[in-house]
Amino acid sequence: MEESEDVPKDFVKLKCEKLSVDEVSELVVSPYCGAVSLFIGTTRNNFEGKKVIHLEYEAYTSMAETEIKKICRNVRQKWPSVKHIAVHHRLGVVPITEASVIIAVSSPHRAESLEAVMYCINTLKASVPIWKKEIYEDEYSWKENKECFWANSEK
Amino acid sequence: ADRHREKPGKAVLGSGFVGRPRAPERCLFRGQVSVLYFARSAELAGLRCETLSVPREITSLQLWEEIVKVHPRLAVIRDQVIFAVRQEYVLLGDQLLVLQPGDEVAIIPPISGG
Numbered sequence: 001m002e003e004s005e006d007v008p009k010d011f012v013k014l015k016c017e018k019l020s021v022d023e024v025s026e027l028v029v030s031p032y033c034g035a036v037s038l039f040i041g042t043t044r045n046n047f048e049g050k051k052v053i054h055l056e057y058e059a060y061t062s063m064a065e066t067e068i069k070k071i072c073r074n075v076r077q078k079w080p081s082v083k084h085i086a087v088h089h090r091l092g093v094v095p096i097t098e099a100s101v102i103i104a105v106s107s108p109h110r111a112e113s114l115e116a117v118m119y120c121i122n123t124l125k126a127s128v129p130i131w132k133k134e135i136y137e138d139e140y141s142w143k144e145n146k147e148c149f150w151a152n153s154e155k
Numbered sequence: 156a157d158r159h160r161e162k163p164g165k166a167v168l169g170s171g172f173v174g175r176p177r178a179p180e181r182c183l184f185r186g187q188v189s190v191l192y193f194a195r196s197a198e199l200a201g202l203r204c205e206t207l208s209v210p211r212e213i214t215s216l217q218l219w220e221e222i223v224k225v226h227p228r229l230a231v232i233r234d235q236v237i238f239a240v241r242q243e244y245v246l247l248g249d250q251l252l253v254l255q256p257g258d259e260v261a262i263i264p265p266i267s268g269g
Binding site for chain 1: 191193194195234235236237242246249261263264265266267268269
């Protein structure tokens, strides 16, 4: 029985539909890997005492996909044993507790996939052209990641 | 409304250059670029995408000033935005851009993905 070569793959998707942890994990599972590490970013219901009704995301889609693929290339340079990487980001309205982003990485041993997942989300927040609007009861706010070097952060 | 949905920026192709020599030694050409607006900049400009005629060679700061002439309300976010020109980030400043017809220029407010 011939196994497929299981060439390392990057799975990058921006979509408006609800994200699935099962789907994203299954993309990266590999018979050569003993570890799958996951990060799920979910919508919180509060910010600075204000009630958050939901989040809305928009993206410069083509550039966001390119930037995420650059992150994947960097991951493979830093952690050569990483097998598959999946980054799914939701666009449009994301209700409270639902996932805005899911990142999954597989590797033969756990250290690399754990570190790579952290690197992915941190770098995504610093470099991928996606924007989040927090909707409160009476107003809304365009958020700014502290990782964004051109933000005028007052915090 | 559908304003959350990302409309893919469409490059304007085939418009070519409009060349008007101003001096014997140097020709200043203008070209048509696609300008994309996102997040707060789209709210201030009131649109997501348009074609603008801009000088082919221009600093990133001059490009910003050309855009603000068309959409003065954008002035309030000058200190918080950068550009993406052909999908590479460019700070507002002295960097000289060489623009081709149909190039995509995006206004990039502070990002908040993830």
